[in-house]
Amino acid sequence: xxxxxxxxxxxxxxxxxxxxxxxxxxxxxxxxxxxxxxxxxxxxxxxxxxxxxxxxxxxxxxxxxxxxxxxxxxxxxxxxxxxxxxxxxxxxxxxxxxxxxxxxxxxxxxxxxxxxxxxxxxxxxxxxxxxxxxxxxxxxxxxxxxxxxxxxxxxxxxxxxxxxxxxxxxxxxxxxxxxxxxxxxxxxxxxxxxxxxxxxxxxxxxxxxxxxxxxxxxxxxxxxxxxxxxxxxxxxxxxxxxxxxxxxxxxxxxxxxxxxxxxxxxxxxxxxxxxxxxxxxxxxxxxxxxxxxxxxxxxxxxxxxxxxxxxxxxxxxxxxxxxxxxxxxxxxxxxxxxxxxxxxxxxxxxxxxxxxxxxxxxxxxxxxxxxxxxxxxxxxxxxxxxxxxxxxxxxxxxxxxxxxxxxxxxxxxxxxxxxxxxxxxxxxxxxxxxxxxxxxxxxxxxxxxxxxxxxxxxxxxxxxxxxxxxxxxxxxxxxxxxxxxxxxxxxxxxxxxxxxxxxxxxxxxxxxxxxxxxxxxxxxxxxxxxxxxxxxxxxxxxxxxxxxxxxxxxxxxxxxxxxxxxxxxxxxxxxxxxxxxxxxxxxxxxxxxxxxxxxxxxxxxxxxxxxxxxxxxxxxxxxxxxxxxxxxxxxxxxxxxxxxxxxxxxxxxxxxxxxxxxxxxxxxxxxxxxxxxxxxxxxxxxxxxxxxxxxxxxxxxxxxxxxxxxxxxxxxxxxxxxxxxxxxxxxxxxxxxxxxxxxxxxxxxxxxxxxxxxxxxxxxxxxxxxxxxxxxxxxxxxxxxxxxxxx
Amino acid sequence: xxxxxxxxxxxxxxxxxxxxxxxxxxxxxxxxxxxxxxxxxxxxxxxxxxxxxxxxxxxxxxxxxxxxxxxxxxxxxxxxxxxxxxxxxxxxxxxxxxxxxxxxxxxxxxxxxxxxxxxxxxxxxxxxxxxxxxxxxxxxxxxxxxxxxxxxxxxxxxxxxxxxxxxxxxxxxxxx
Numbered sequence: 001x002x003x004x005x006x007x008x009x010x011x012x013x014x015x016x017x018x019x020x021x022x023x024x025x026x027x028x029x030x031x032x033x034x035x036x037x038x039x040x041x042x043x044x045x046x047x048x049x050x051x052x053x054x055x056x057x058x059x060x061x062x063x064x065x066x067x068x069x070x071x072x073x074x075x076x077x078x079x080x081x082x083x084x085x086x087x088x089x090x091x092x093x094x095x096x097x098x099x100x101x102x103x104x105x106x107x108x109x110x111x112x113x114x115x116x117x118x119x120x121x122x123x124x125x126x127x128x129x130x131x132x133x134x135x136x137x138x139x140x141x142x143x144x145x146x147x148x149x150x151x152x153x154x155x156x157x158x159x160x161x162x163x164x165x166x167x168x169x170x171x172x173x174x175x176x177x178x179x180x181x182x183x184x185x186x187x188x189x190x191x192x193x194x195x196x197x198x199x200x201x202x203x204x205x206x207x208x209x210x211x212x213x214x215x216x217x218x219x220x221x222x223x224x225x226x227x228x229x230x231x232x233x234x235x236x237x238x239x240x241x242x243x244x245x246x247x248x249x250x251x252x253x254x255x256x257x258x259x260x261x262x263x264x265x266x267x268x269x270x271x272x273x274x275x276x277x278x279x280x281x282x283x284x285x286x287x288x289x290x291x292x293x294x295x296x297x298x299x300x301x302x303x304x305x306x307x308x309x310x311x312x313x314x315x316x317x318x319x320x321x322x323x324x325x326x327x328x329x330x331x332x333x334x335x336x337x338x339x340x341x342x343x344x345x346x347x348x349x350x351x352x353x354x355x356x357x358x359x360x361x362x363x364x365x366x367x368x369x370x371x372x373x374x375x376x377x378x379x380x381x382x383x384x385x386x387x388x389x390x391x392x393x394x395x396x397x398x399x400x401x402x403x404x405x406x407x408x409x410x411x412x413x414x415x416x417x418x419x420x421x422x423x424x425x426x427x428x429x430x431x432x433x434x435x436x437x438x439x440x441x442x443x444x445x446x447x448x449x450x451x452x453x454x455x456x457x458x459x460x461x462x463x464x465x466x467x468x469x470x471x472x473x474x475x476x477x478x479x480x481x482x483x484x485x486x487x488x489x490x491x492x493x494x495x496x497x498x499x500x501x502x503x504x505x506x507x508x509x510x511x512x513x514x515x516x517x518x519x520x521x522x523x524x525x526x527x528x529x530x531x532x533x534x535x536x537x538x539x540x541x542x543x544x545x546x547x548x549x550x551x552x553x554x555x556x557x558x559x560x561x562x563x564x565x566x567x568x569x570x571x572x573x574x575x576x577x578x579x580x581x582x583x584x585x586x587x588x589x590x591x592x593x594x595x596x597x598x599x600x601x602x603x604x605x606x607x608x609x610x611x612x613x614x615x616x617x618x619x620x621x622x623x624x625x626x627x628x629x630x631x632x633x634x635x636x637x638x639x640x641x642x643x644x645x646x647x648x649x650x651x652x653x654x655x656x657x658x659x660x661x662x663x664x665x666x667x668x669x670x671x672x673x674x675x676x677x678x679x680x681x682x683x684x685x686x687x688x689x690x691x692x693x694x695x696x697x698x699x700x701x702x703x704x705x706x707x708x709x710x711x712x713x714x715x716x717x718x719x720x721x722x723x724x725x726x727x728x729x730x731x732x733x734x735x736x737x738x739x740x741x742x743x744x745x746x747x748x749x750x751x752x753x754x755x756x757x758x759x760x761x762x763x764x765x766x767x768x769x770x771x772x773x774x775x776x777x778x779x780x781x782x783x784x785x786x787x788x789x790x791x
Numbered sequence: 792x793x794x795x796x797x798x799x800x801x802x803x804x805x806x807x808x809x810x811x812x813x814x815x816x817x818x819x820x821x822x823x824x825x826x827x828x829x830x831x832x833x834x835x836x837x838x839x840x841x842x843x844x845x846x847x848x849x850x851x852x853x854x855x856x857x858x859x860x861x862x863x864x865x866x867x868x869x870x871x872x873x874x875x876x877x878x879x880x881x882x883x884x885x886x887x888x889x890x891x892x893x894x895x896x897x898x899x900x901x902x903x904x905x906x907x908x909x910x911x912x913x914x915x916x917x918x919x920x921x922x923x924x925x926x927x928x929x930x931x932x933x934x935x936x937x938x939x940x941x942x943x944x945x946x947x948x949x950x951x952x953x954x955x956x957x958x959x960x961x962x963x964x965x966x967x
Contacts, residue, residue, distance in 0.1 A: 005958075006854065006956055006957070006958050007844070007956070007957060007958070007959075008954045008955065008956050008957075009842060009844070009954065009955050009957065010952045010953070010954045011839050011842075011935065011952060011953045011954065011955065012952040013837065013950045013951065013952055013953070018840070023840075023841045023843075023932070024843055024846070024847045026840040026841065027840065028839070028840055028842045029840070030839075030840045031837055031838060031839055031840060032838045032839070032840055032841070032934070033836060033837065033838040034836070034837050034838070035834070035835060035836040035837070036833050036834060036835045036836065037835055037837060037950075040949075042951065042952055043861070043949050043950060043951050043952070044837065044949070044950050045947060045948065045949045045950075046833065046835045046939065046943060046947075046948045046949075047815075047833065047835075048814075048815045048816055048817060048818070049816065049817040049818055049819045049820045049821075049822065049830055049833055050802055050812040050813060050814045050815070050816060050817070050820055050821065050830075051812060051813055051816045051817045051819075051821075051822050051823070051824070051830070052810045052811070052812055052821065052822065052823045052824065053801070053811050053812065053813050053824075054810075054811045055808055055809055055810050055811070056803075056809035056811065057809075063808055063809060064808075064809035065806060065807065065808065065809055066803070066804065066805060066806055066809055067802075067803020067804055067805075067809045067810070067811060068803070069803070070801050070802075070803050070811065072798070079801065081801075081803060081811060083809040084809070086806065096801075096811065098799070099799070099813070100799065100801055100811050100813050103811070329805075333800060333802075334800070335800045335814055335815065336797055336798045336800070337797055337798075337799075337800070337814075337815050338815065344802075346805075366834065367820050367831075368819065368820025368821045368830055368831025368832075368833075369831050370821055370830075370831055371804070371812070371820040371821025371830060371831055372804070372805040372806075373802035373803060373804060373805060373812070374803055374804065374805035374806075375802070375803035376800065376801060376802045376803065376814075377800075377801060378798040378799060378800050378801070379798060379799050379801060380798045381797075381798070381799075
């Protein structure tokens with residue numbers, strides 16, 4: 001055969017992997033191995049890397065060890081993430097800016113500020129979470145197979161109510177709401193969907209899929225649920241595909257159709273293939289891409305489509321290709337910029353280019369040896385923040401913030417900011433003329449100076465009609481909500497018209513907003529206000545009623561204590577600041593003659609006048625009580641306290657004053673009786689024969705820790721004293737007729753002999769013996785008097 | 792289009808530190824801000840399908856290949872390794888080294904397209920003048936492997952379609 005012509009063959013670099021076709025059948029444009037490239041038409045580009053934008057923290061804030069989940073918060077054009085401490089097993093929720101740079105731990109109802117604490121019996125350690133945002137809320141489900149170790153589904157209710165609470169519902173329809181423990185959550189149509197939980201009475205239902213009420217993801221009708229196949233086979237994950245909800249089990253798939261409780265139904269979709277990992281499914285363009293027992297597949301409802309053939313799953317891996325992780329740690333995400341569905345198995349990524357929907361192409365990514373991911377998610381900018389709109393004119397200025405920004409303000413004198421515990425109200429003034437642009441709103445960003453220091457965008461504020469009319473005299477009162485008490489805030493503002501900003505204000509970082517016409521102006525960045533403080537409420541010292549409201553305790557023969565209960569106001573539970581406690585002591589031992597009218601307790605009307613002295617300068621704010629370990633015995637002590645604000649914020653006001661006698665409780669009412677020409681004291685309280693703690697008239701006898709709450713004291717008696725008021729000076733004497741050790745019960749009569757015609761007064765107190773030979777006295781009761789008339 | 796709202800993909804770190812990474816930025820994996828600490832290098836690798844110019848039992852001569860790429864990257868080294876009938880011409884195992892390297896070590900600024908031509912000829916060593924005679928690679932099939940060497944620079948690097956030049960010296964033998 002003769003020599004042939006020289007020929008050329010192009011090898012286009014836009015095609016993907018094909019490891020399944022035989023070598024002689026394989027098209028020359030396919031690739032045996034392809035790593036770290038993005039596939040285009042006829043070309044391939046080396047993929048870009050990934051860079052650290054921030055590190056999640058707990059509420060101290062201290063850096064955490066692992067990112068369990070990332071999810072967009074579309075209503076705020078931001079994101080949220082769950083971080084985990086591998087040592088303490090605590091998970092925390094963080095709020096992230098759209099660019100991921102600013103990270104702020106979110107307060108929760110938990111005393112430690114955590115999202116949840118992983119139980120020691122959990123099967124998945126590190127834990128797995130499902131997150132979904134819907135109706136301006138973020139729902140976080142703990143994907144834990146062991147029900148007893150699964151934490152309740154948690155709800156973060158937006159910037160205006162930033163605390164995290166348990167999702168609760170009355171799924172037993174018995175009138176009682178209980179925490180719901182879904183294994184996963186997602187959103188479908190206008191519903192929240194949760195799976196893997198039955199009811200409070202029958203919780204372990206891995207086959208159940210529940211649907212919330214339309215438009216309110218926190219409300220559930222107990223009748224609105226589906227059984228997906230057999231009970232013993234758990235639902236792994238649910239994902240929306242168009243108007244269907246695909247319910248993936250490990251080896252089969254169901255689909256929920258319909259749009260309302262009346263039209264909803266469930267049917268088998270694929271009886272052979274499901275999803276082997278709860279995070280290995282992602283919805284893109286109306287289809288769900290998921291990983292089955294035979295590798296990746298795609299479904300838009302009905303039987304799924306095999307995508308795995310070119311990868312030759314089950315065949316030998318390409319030489320030197322990095323190893324993949326376990327399915328539990330694998331996840332699926334979509335890169336919109338690359339148009340690539342990524343199945344991330346540790347450092348190995350199976351990357352599916354969907355640039356051409358009818359020609360899907362595979363490649364591998366090998367991720368950095370020191371940069372293995374555990375979770376992923378996209379943050380979505382809203383169209384109003386990035387697209388369209390008319391660029392506004394000028395920027396808002398705040399009046400009266402002592403920031404030197406008042407110059408140039410045209411309009412009425414500015415009003416001072418008015419703070420409350422969690423809001424700040426102030427007036428803004430416009431620097432520029434021009435009317436309201438398309439969809440123009442006020443964006444407010446705040447930074448907690450004493451906190452993590454990052455900027456947080458607050459909900460948009462509509463502008464008043466005066467702004468629409470144009471002109472620099474525009475003014476409007478603005479209230480920024482959802483702040484932390486006793487904090488110093490910086491505020492930056494800008495106008496946004498659709499997706500356009502005032503020139504110089506387009507950056508995502510408020511620190512860079514500038515008036516480009518005058519970059520050297522002293523007020524650049526404008527629309528920036530430092531030093532706005534929120535206030536702090538006073539703690540509350542709850543009262544038991546009466547004059548002995550703290551809790552006296554005899555510890556041993558030589559030590560007595562008083563425990564002062566503390567109630568922290570709402571929104572103040574997690575404040576990182578201290579409580580100062582003060583005490584004022586007044587005499588309480590002597591029988592006192594009050595204004596010549598009788599005998600009774602000391603004058604407590606002046607107890608608030610002090611002088612109070614600081615006895616505890618820095619108690620942790622989260623404390624629920626304070627133990628005074630050095631009260632003077634048988635004295636009346638008055639307590640008050642206040643929050644000490646961190647940084648430059650002003651300290652809080654004082655609480656109410658709580659008095660507490662260092663001794664047992666006093667007797668209640670009694671009567672002085674002079675009938676029949678003799679004087680006696682008749683007790684009218686209803687003490688039991690043996691004093692016990694549960695007796696409402698004498699509730700605390702020998703309190704713990706000396707004895708159990710209901711312990712009987714070693715000794716106890718009721719003392720009666722008397723005084724002849726016609727004698728001067730009045731002299732109080734113990735009743736010589738007091739029988740030793742008598743404990744007054746209801747109607748006890750204590751005769752006082754030797755009285756003659758006169759005005760006789762009486763007083764009563766308790767004496768208990770909690771430690772051998774140590775007597776503790778109550779305060780004196782009120783006094784009473786009667787006349788003995790002579791013959 | 793500038794201003795088009797494209798979602799940002801973020802990845803969360805597995806251990807050591809709860810870092811949040813933004814995907815599609817920078818020349819390494821896991822770098823900190825301003826490359827402190829530096830991240831891990833991204834190693835691109837592509838191995839084409841096996842090209843049989845004359846069928847499974849045929850034979851061809853592979854004479855040269857062209858590679859085009861478009862780039863504005865300021866630092867990059869790319870290596871092209873020919874493989875014929877499973878013989879990797881990388882200088883190991885006694886095989887000749889026919890690897891070709893393209894290195895960029897300057898700031899290009901804007902995207903430019905480059906085209907390189909690489910010979911697949913080997914010196915024919917007859918004991919006399921080794922350059923007196925050269926011969927091209929010969930075999931049933933040809934494969935090209937493309938690797939990056941070391942770290943990438945800042946910018947884009949796009950590989951356009953390579954081309955392989957060949958002659959068929961023997962067609963596949965038909966079955967008898």
